[in-house]
Amino acid sequence: MMLTCAIPTGRLGKQVLSLLFEKGVTSTLIEPQRKLTYTDEEKKITYILVKPSDVITYVTSGYADIGIVGSDLIKEESQHMYELLDLRIGKCKMIVAGLESHLSKDKEVIKVATKFPNITKTYFESKKQAIEIVYLNGSVELAPLLKLSDIIVDITETGTTIKENGLHIIDTILDVSARLITNPASYVLKNNDIKAIKMTLLEQS
Amino acid sequence: MSEIKELLSIQNNKTHAISRVLEVLRQEGFTQIEPQLIESYQEFKTIEPYIDDQKLVKLQLPDGKIYTLRPDITSSILNQYVPLLKEDDIVKVSYVSSYYRQHDDALNVKQQIGYECFGQIGLFEHIEMIKKVTKLLNKKITLVMNIPSLIESYIEQSSDDRRVKHALRKALRLKSFVDVEKLVEKQSLKQIFKETIDDMYDMQTLKAFAKERFSILSALQHMEDLSYRIDLSLIPQYDYYSGIYIEGYMEGYTKPVLYGGSYDKRTALYGKPTQAFGVSLDLDMIIKEIK
Numbered sequence: 223m224m225l226t227c228a229i230p231t232g233r234l235g236k237q238v239l240s241l242l243f244e245k246g247v248t249s250t251l252i253e254p255q256r257k258l259t260y261t262d263e264e265k266k267i268t269y270i271l272v273k274p275s276d277v278i279t280y281v282t283s284g285y286a287d288i289g290i291v292g293s294d295l296i297k298e299e300s301q302h303m304y305e306l307l308d309l310r311i312g313k314c315k316m317i318v319a320g321l322e323s324h325l326s327k328d329k330e331v332i333k334v335a336t337k338f339p340n341i342t343k344t345y346f347e348s349k350k351q352a353i354e355i356v357y358l359n360g361s362v363e364l365a366p367l368l369k370l371s372d373i374i375v376d377i378t379e380t381g382t383t384i385k386e387n388g389l390h391i392i393d394t395i396l397d398v399s400a401r402l403i404t405n406p407a408s409y410v411l412k413n414n415d416i417k418a419i420k421m422t423l424l425e426q427s
Numbered sequence: 428m429s430e431i432k433e434l435l436s437i438q439n440n441k442t443h444a445i446s447r448v449l450e451v452l453r454q455e456g457f458t459q460i461e462p463q464l465i466e467s468y469q470e471f472k473t474i475e476p477y478i479d480d481q482k483l484v485k486l487q488l489p490d491g492k493i494y495t496l497r498p499d500i501t502s503s504i505l506n507q508y509v510p511l512l513k514e515d516d517i518v519k520v521s522y523v524s525s526y527y528r529q530h531d532d533a534l535n536v537k538q539q540i541g542y543e544c545f546g547q548i549g550l551f552e553h554i555e556m557i558k559k560v561t562k563l564l565n566k567k568i569t570l571v572m573n574i575p576s577l578i579e580s581y582i583e584q585s586s587d588d589r590r591v592k593h594a595l596r597k598a599l600r601l602k603s604f605v606d607v608e609k610l611v612e613k614q615s616l617k618q619i620f621k622e623t624i625d626d627m628y629d630m631q632t633l634k635a636f637a638k639e640r641f642s643i644l645s646a647l648q649h650m651e652d653l654s655y656r657i658d659l660s661l662i663p664q665y666d667y668y669s670g671i672y673i674e675g676y677m678e679g680y681t682k683p684v685l686y687g688g689s690y691d692k693r694t695a696l697y698g699k700p701t702q703a704f705g706v707s708l709d710l711d712m713i714i715k716e717i718k
Contacts, residue, residue, distance in 0.1 A: 304602035
């Protein structure tokens with residue numbers, strides 16, 4: 223039975239494709255170029271390379287049976303999908319950070335710049351802190367420097383970019399890594415094939 | 428084809444598909460009914476608190492009374508018929524109807540086709556009914572089943588902390604192996620949850636779980652011509668399924684095209700505890716896949 227797997231483009235995608243080849247899920251190492259679909263006839267899987275934030279859409283809409291996506295996006299989207307495995311790659315952290323000058327201020331409403339409004343709202347609700355979300359798609363670290371926000375919620379791998387922009391990490395919201403996901407229907411209808419891939423990835427991890 | 432002719436053709440197909448299903452049900456003794464359209468908001472909230480209040484479509488009349496526009500088809504049927512049931516009654520009703528919810532200030536109208544049975548009817552007969560209806564379809568349906576109370580009893584014993592139980596229930600429902608693993612290790616929960624999420628459809632294991640429920644096991648023996656599997660981590664969205672819970676999946680549809688099960692304890696909320704079993708089918712699927 224043919225499976226379709228959505229792989230994110232970019233750095234995480236390259237890590238994923240290497241992992242899939244190392245584990246024997248793919249028969250050859252796919253090196254993404256301009257082409258966005260690859261079919262592995264031997265292993266009966268078609269790979270589609272999509273924007274990381276679109277992996278979940280392809281899986282939940284059924285165009286892909288499985289996908290690999292960061293757990294930050296899974297928590298942010300809250301769509302109905304099954305999270306089968308932590309691949310333990312693409313590790314980073316979702317953090318709260320700000321300029322030192324902001325840290326000591328007690329404000330009734332804090333402006334938070336982020337690409338993850340849902341995770342941010344949930345976190346600050348748990349802290350009983352009122353916030354105003356400033357939604358940004360990239361270079362979130364700039365926001366406190368330009369006084370667009372008081373603090374940020376963002377992803378960091380090493381913390382270097384945060385430090386280089388004069389920000390300090392206030393808290394870690396969650397640990398992030400790449401996960402194997404599927405939709406409920408594919409999980410039922412293609413269970414043997416999906417489980418086989420999961421078990422292969424689980425070996426020696 | 429002109430636009431209006433196309434619309435009428437679609438309506439024609441819909442009517443034909445619905446009538447095929449209703450005819451099969453009629454031949455099996457089901458009476459087609461129209462569930463009541465509005466209910467007292469206060470009564471509904473008291474009996475059925477599981478629907479988010481924000482999602483109910485409320486109507487206020489000049490006298491100040493508040494009603495809700497049919498928020499759930501089964502509850503409307505329960506409200507209408509359960510109080511009238513006598514002890515040995517067997518009542519079988521079918522419906523094509525809509526329920527209404529509010530979502531982001533917009534009115535959501537969802538059409539549904541299905542049936543409900545009240546009274547002493549064996550599980551075998553319910554399974555046969557599902558087989559008869561699904562035989563009308565072009566594509567094969569795969570049923571996934573569970574007895575939610577089995578895994579619920581393990582969840583209840585897992586911890587005194589309500590948040591841990593809630594987190595475990597959510598992790599099982601979303602098949603989040605990662606979260607289940609974390610909870611098992613961090614909260615020292617039983618290994619059984621890690622094993623459960625792996626879809627235990629080994630008959631020996633199921634027998635160990637379901638030792639009091641032999642009727643369910645014997646009913647399953649009559650399902651050789653149905654594609655099915657048992658998933659002990661299948662937890663329905665609502666917790667009123669007291670016996671078997673079933674979801675049906677079909678190629679081309681990412682969500683269940685059929686769901687239902689045994690919900691005896693829900694009838695007690697309407698004054699007369701009785702055996703109850705209901706099935707809902709995705710109407711769009713029926714229209715598309717009817718032979």
